[in-house]
Amino acid sequence: MTCGANEWCARFVERHRAALNFATLVLGYVLYLIVGPGFSPPSSCRTNVSCAELKDARRDFLNASPCVDEERLEKLLARVLEASNYGVTEHGKNDTDQNWDFVSSLFFTSTVLTTTGYGHTVPLSDEGKAFCIFYALFGIPATLLFLSAVVQRIMVLVTRQPIAYFHRRWAMSKSVLSVIHACCLAIILTLLFLIIPAWIFITMEKDWNFLESLYFCFISLTTIGLGDYVPGSTHTKEARPHPDLYRLGITVYLLVGLIFVLVMLETCCELPQMRRLRQRFYNENIHELDPETANIIDREQLNEPTLYTADPLPTIPTVSEQAASMRKDKVLGYTPANGVNGKLR
Known part of the structure; x- marks a missing residue:
């Protein structure tokens, strides 16, 4: 009975290997989501300390200004907080005349269409909210189509042609070349779109350190867009005489950086190792085929010929x-x- 049960379990696992791998993947991802809130207690303690400091500052202000009405102060603070959530501030660091000029609107539309969504600038009127819905409804698919077309053309130049060239020149395995190329491309893109821009933001944003600048670049290029750091939002005209040009440059950086992040992801997805890993979670089980057919399909997937070879076969x-x-x-x-x-x- 034990031997028969073991054989039945082995046949069941072999027959449903893809489904079991997929269930393991789902379970692992759920556990990864659960691990995230485990880091919330230190954040909550820090938030509690900030709230306590804010309450102490409010109490000290009321004690030092007995003529100020507490109820009117609460209304003023609520109004200031609401305006700050919409990107409107009234203090010495920000004396810009317009919060919805052309460049700001262009920056807003780029964050909407790329699904970054910082949330520091939002439409307030009902008409603006309705227009934003329809604009994003058609604009996001169009943006995905645009990014897909651009990424595929860049992939030919920076990934497929170099791998095919060195494969013919050095007679190396495409699997090894793909890994080496992906590592080199990751290093180059990290320098160009994370490290160097972070150092630039340090010089442009006086209140940011390197970690905060790097954090902004990563959160932006991955379209997470938390909105806690937005460049150019707390500067005077004296400190930066051309704020529109600065924000336009940031918009171009975000779009170009997003394109190359997608190129990097596409390059990683085309790795033969990633293809084999994805096969473990598909419904089609290649091992159910005869060994000769399975071997042919496996070789075709690992050594997929490119359409952009310099010397096509006769x-x-x-x-x-x-x-x-x-x-x-x-x-x-x-x-x-x-x-x-x-x-x-």
Whole structure:
């Protein structure tokens, strides 16, 4: 009975291997989500300390200003907090005249269409909210189509052609070349779109340190967009005489950076190792095929030929094409080099 049960379990696992792997993946992801809130107690303690400090500051202010009405102060603070949530501030650091000019609107639409959504600037009127719904309803699919087309063209230049070139030049395995290329591309893109921009933001944003700048770049390029750090939101005109140009540059950086992040993700997805890993969670089980067919499919997936090779393989003409070519040679009076006439024997 024990041997039979073991054989039945082995057959069941082999037959439903993809489903069991998928269930394991779902369970692991759920556990990963549960681990995240485990880091909330330190954050909550820090928030409680901030709230206590804020209450102490409010009490000290009321004690130092006995003529201030507490109820009116609460209304003022609530109004200031509400305006701050909409990106409107009234203090010495921010004396911009417009909060919804063309460049700010362009920055807002780019964050909406790329689903970054910082949330520091939002439409207040009902008409603006309705327009935002329809604008994003058609704009997000169009943005995905645009990004997909751009990414595929860049993939040809920075991923597929280099791998095919070095594969022919060095006769190395495409699997090894793909891993080396992905690592080199990741290092280059990290320097160009994370490290270097973070150092630039340090010089432009006086209140940010390197970690905060790096945090902003990562949160933005991954379209998380928490909105706790927004460049150019707390600067005077004296500190930056061209705020529109600065924000326009940030918009271009976010769009270009998002494109190359997608290129990096697509490059990683095309790795043969990633393809084999994804196969573990598919419904189709390649091992159920005969060994010869499974081996052929596996080789095709690991060494997928690219459409952009410099030296394409010669095509073999069909029998009908050869016959048509010989009839054409006969009509033109072409004599083969071996002296045989054009007749078939």
